[in-house]
Amino acid sequence: MTSRKKVLLKVIILGDSGVGKTSLMNQYVNKKFSASYKATIGADFLTKEVLVDDRLVTMQLWDTAGQERFQSLGVAFYRGADCCVLVYDVNNAKSFDMLDSWRDEFLIQASPNFPESFPFVVLGNKIDVEESKRAISQKRAMAFCQSKGNIPYFETSAKEAINVEQAFEVIARNALAQEESEDFSDDFPGTININLDNDQSGCAC
Template identity: 55%
Template sequence: MATRRKRLVKVILLGDSGVGKSSLVDQYVHNKFTDKYKATIGVDFTTKEVVVGDDVMTLQIWDTAGQERFKSLGVSFYRGTNACVLVFDVTSHRTFQSLETWREDFLVHGSLATENNEFSPFFVLGNKTDLKDREVCRETAEEWCRSKKEVLPYFETSAKDNASVAKVFETIARNARKAMVTAEPEETPLSVVKPVTNDIASWEGDETKSQCNC
């Protein structure tokens, strides 16, 4: 059985404090959810492996603090990113409006691990769909995603109900693999060279035999 190739995928989660970034990561990686809110201090990361085709994709998921005072700290972790996930709370229009700032911040300070214009590094998540009193409808979010030069993939999730959480990260893994494979140089096929031989019989055929009757 052939050994699967391992690829590292760096994923950054950006968004205001309280939108549920840490809850999304906990639900996806550890299959758990808690209603107790605990703000992320600085930056934290965890990993999970996903099999895509013949490859094992190790998702290195970076959960960044959403507080303004930690923004400068997070910038240094933007570099070498494969996917940037912009998260907002569907019950808070303010967090949705902040997406533009987070996106611009990444474009200014971040750098991609794989430079490939065919694949956008951005994914947009409208989280907390399990809550009532929604302030941002799906149509508004999708319109914002379509307004960008590269249309941004949009998902609606609930970390509490585990709704579409795995789907998001599996999509990220597949897109990252496509970008990596596309960016890889094509292998030049080796020319088949016929070996040189001094054996006359090998190139004159079986008819070449000794005529000696001794």
């Protein structure tokens, strides 16, 4: 059996402070949830080995501090990312409104080769909070995702472990596809990747 090179996938998780980025990572990697809130200072990362279509890959999940003063962490933090996860709190309208600027910030800092086809995934977190407190409807979030080129969308709860595994499965698959397309364009400089898969079924829930 031929041994394939080990694949390391770099995933950046962005969003306002307090939306649950660290909790989502901890739930996915360690199957743990902590109710005590501690703001991330600068950046932190966790790794997890996962199987994607029978390929063993190592996911490196980078969690950023949502505070503005840490937003300019520098190009090195973003560079080389294979997927970007945008997280907001479904009970906090401002955190949803900020998704656009987080997305723009990522594309400027990471400057991927093909920004129009770079994989993003949107997570609407904290759906365990009672329905009456909800500020952003699923319909509105899905409309945003469709307007940005059918970004996959999941509603999650880090606390109750709802949809966390499913969301990161899609994140891993999209990151691996991005990594392989980058490898292909490195092997054939000057080639243009054309994404023919345009009839994706929109936002996944």
